[in-house]
Amino acid sequence: MIIGLDIMGGDFAPEAALKGVLLSLEQKGNIVFNLIGNIEYIQEKFPEYYHKLKDHQNIIFTHAESVIEMGESPTKAYMHKPDSSIAIGYALLKTSEIDVFISAGNTGAMMVGAYYTIKAIEGIIRPTITSVVPKEDNTFGILLDVGINPDCRQDVLMQFGWLGSLFMDVVHQVKNPKVGLLNIGSEKEKGNLITQAAYSLMESSKRINFIGNVEGYDLLTDKADVVVCDGFTGNVVLKALEGVYLKMKERNISDEYFDTFNYENYGGTPILGINKPAIIGHGVSSPKAFSNMFNMAESVVENNLIGEIKKLLVE
Amino acid sequence: MIIGLDIMGGDFAPEAALKGVLLSLEQKGNIVFNLIGNIEYIQEKFPEYYHKLKDHQNIIFTHAESVIEMGESPTKAYMHKPDSSIAIGYALLKTSEIDVFISAGNTGAMMVGAYYTIKAIEGIIRPTITSVVPKEDNTFGILLDVGINPDCRQDVLMQFGWLGSLFMDVVHQVKNPKVGLLNIGSEKEKGNLITQAAYSLMESSKRINFIGNVEGYDLLTDKADVVVCDGFTGNVVLKALEGVYLKMKERNISDEYFDTFNYENYGGTPILGINKPAIIGHGVSSPKAFSNMFNMAESVVENNLIGEIKKLLVE
Numbered sequence: 001m002i003i004g005l006d007i008m009g010g011d012f013a014p015e016a017a018l019k020g021v022l023l024s025l026e027q028k029g030n031i032v033f034n035l036i037g038n039i040e041y042i043q044e045k046f047p048e049y050y051h052k053l054k055d056h057q058n059i060i061f062t063h064a065e066s067v068i069e070m071g072e073s074p075t076k077a078y079m080h081k082p083d084s085s086i087a088i089g090y091a092l093l094k095t096s097e098i099d100v101f102i103s104a105g106n107t108g109a110m111m112v113g114a115y116y117t118i119k120a121i122e123g124i125i126r127p128t129i130t131s132v133v134p135k136e137d138n139t140f141g142i143l144l145d146v147g148i149n150p151d152c153r154q155d156v157l158m159q160f161g162w163l164g165s166l167f168m169d170v171v172h173q174v175k176n177p178k179v180g181l182l183n184i185g186s187e188k189e190k191g192n193l194i195t196q197a198a199y200s201l202m203e204s205s206k207r208i209n210f211i212g213n214v215e216g217y218d219l220l221t222d223k224a225d226v227v228v229c230d231g232f233t234g235n236v237v238l239k240a241l242e243g244v245y246l247k248m249k250e251r252n253i254s255d256e257y258f259d260t261f262n263y264e265n266y267g268g269t270p271i272l273g274i275n276k277p278a279i280i281g282h283g284v285s286s287p288k289a290f291s292n293m294f295n296m297a298e299s300v301v302e303n304n305l306i307g308e309i310k311k312l313l314v315e
Numbered sequence: 316m317i318i319g320l321d322i323m324g325g326d327f328a329p330e331a332a333l334k335g336v337l338l339s340l341e342q343k344g345n346i347v348f349n350l351i352g353n354i355e356y357i358q359e360k361f362p363e364y365y366h367k368l369k370d371h372q373n374i375i376f377t378h379a380e381s382v383i384e385m386g387e388s389p390t391k392a393y394m395h396k397p398d399s400s401i402a403i404g405y406a407l408l409k410t411s412e413i414d415v416f417i418s419a420g421n422t423g424a425m426m427v428g429a430y431y432t433i434k435a436i437e438g439i440i441r442p443t444i445t446s447v448v449p450k451e452d453n454t455f456g457i458l459l460d461v462g463i464n465p466d467c468r469q470d471v472l473m474q475f476g477w478l479g480s481l482f483m484d485v486v487h488q489v490k491n492p493k494v495g496l497l498n499i500g501s502e503k504e505k506g507n508l509i510t511q512a513a514y515s516l517m518e519s520s521k522r523i524n525f526i527g528n529v530e531g532y533d534l535l536t537d538k539a540d541v542v543v544c545d546g547f548t549g550n551v552v553l554k555a556l557e558g559v560y561l562k563m564k565e566r567n568i569s570d571e572y573f574d575t576f577n578y579e580n581y582g583g584t585p586i587l588g589i590n591k592p593a594i595i596g597h598g599v600s601s602p603k604a605f606s607n608m609f610n611m612a613e614s615v616v617e618n619n620l621i622g623e624i625k626k627l628l629v630e
Binding site for chain 1: 550558573
């Protein structure tokens with residue numbers, strides 16, 4: 001299995017990515033890493049990492065002359081920088097030279113590449129991304145969408161339920177995951193126009209174990225494994241929880257459960273609903289986060305998440 | 316000044332309301348409380364409170380035979396129970412027998428009464444309610460709407476900005492309050508279709524000090540005094556913060572700042588944008604919360620919030 005990794009993406013690039021590879025390399029003898037980035041820059045600025053990695057049998061370097069910076073306009077940058085690490089990564093993924101592509105770089109550009117180069121699976125209206133919501137007992141749920149799709153129709157929300165449910169089942173081995181619709185009341189008729197309509201669709205869908213509406217205070221409980229919402233609401237609520245975490249750190253509050261909200265340590269999210277596996281990391285990804293993303297990538301590929309999604313759609 | 320108080324509303328009714336009155340009665344010699352509820356029930360079940368209050372010169376009792384329960388359908392209940400404490404409260408408010416009406420009862424029924432009996436101020440598209448978001452240094456900001464208006468057009472969001480700004484200025488003496496639009500990015504072009512349109516409207520409105528977009532993690536900072544959003548997003552994010560508070564209590568985390576998230580202690584929210592002052596309390600309102608609501612009621616009436624809103628609309 002070959003993991004393609006954008007080593008130029010993320011706030012701590014390339015060091016965090018390279019350290020992550022070094023952390024995982026010895027345990028993952030079956031995995032080849034194709035490291036995509038500016039080789040001359042790595043040689044010059046990070047000679048130590050370069051020399052440790054260059055002759056390793058499980059390492060390939062692919063040169064990418066440019067980088068899509070965090071602040072750049074995603075579509076414009078992706079189209080105008082075919083020599084960027086993200087564009088090259090997607091090109092390698094398209095031609096199956098890598099089995100999965102990972103980047104903690106510009107999220108928008110990762111989505112543009114997903115849409116234009118890899119494309120949505122037939123029948124999927126809007127690909128989506130998820131975020132982990134930690135629960136007690138070291139378990140977690142997922143929330144989706146978290147920002148890519150700020151305006152969602154009801155059928156899109158229902159599909160998020162399918163995609164999230166399959167992801168938890170196939171990749172995280174949570175069987176028959178409980179799917180909830182994020183809403184402003186527990187009763188069916190509560191909500192805005194879209195969630196009211198989505199409730200009816202989700203309730204009658206045989207592809208998910210729909211448990212009904214969940215509210216903001218249910219996010220930290222184990223009421224649902226998969227919480228579905230539009231990307232606007234998901235992004236706001238996720239960042240509010242991040243804000244709580246940051247404030248707790250500022251105030252020197254340490255707690256075993258709330259410490260798990262440190263997003264630096266999480267692996268990323270697969271882009272759900274496209275034809276090949278791509279994983280987006282948080283900008284602040286640490287070496288440990290990269291290492292977790294490699295585990296996720298392995299699980300996504302080995303358990304054939306993409307194939308399972310395609311199968312679900314024709315069932 | 317006469318405060319009309321629904322003593323039957325709230326999870327701890329009538330005790331919390333009656334205790335709140337007793338807490339405030341001696342400090343507020345200028346205020347008469349018109350206590351609206353089932354007098355026979357109070358006499359029988361809470362004789363101690365009844366006897367303490369009944370002959371006090373600043374207490375009036377108004378009998379209300381029925382109560383709109385928390386789970387009842389608001390519109391139906393309000394229409395079919397003209398003898399309920401909420402319907403009688405609004406009737407007294409309409410005829411100016413009371414200067415302000417307070418209830419911690421069925422929020423939906425409070426809104427129905429506001430729309431049907433008191434009515435929106437001419438020019439206000441959708442009345443709204445707010446919630447306090449505690450900041451450090453014992454200050455706070457407000458978030459609006461928090462659930463009454465799950466679907467909002469852009470002009471409605473702009474008006475929320477006007478109403479919230481005036482409320483902070485007139486009632487809480489925060490001069491020229493910073494108004495932010497809750498969104499998923501800091502740049503103007505970020506957001507869903509409605510927030511993109513609202514940004515332009517708010518930016519060009521001379522009635523507010525618009526500081527642009529704020530994100531989820533800005534809620535706990537002092538970036539904005541007034542954060543505007545649709546009632547769906549506001550309700551979800553507010554309940555998520557309540558969920559954090561509850562989880563912290565469960566885990567025995569005590570912290571001076573996070574302890575201020577105990578909504579039991581807050582006064583309620585005025586219904587902004589209607590022709591007379593009405594205040595909705597949180598269902599779990601404690602005696603202290605009721606006492607805080609009396610302070611808010613006093614400030615709303617004495618500083619003529621309703622008059623200031625009407626003035627703003629013709630300026």
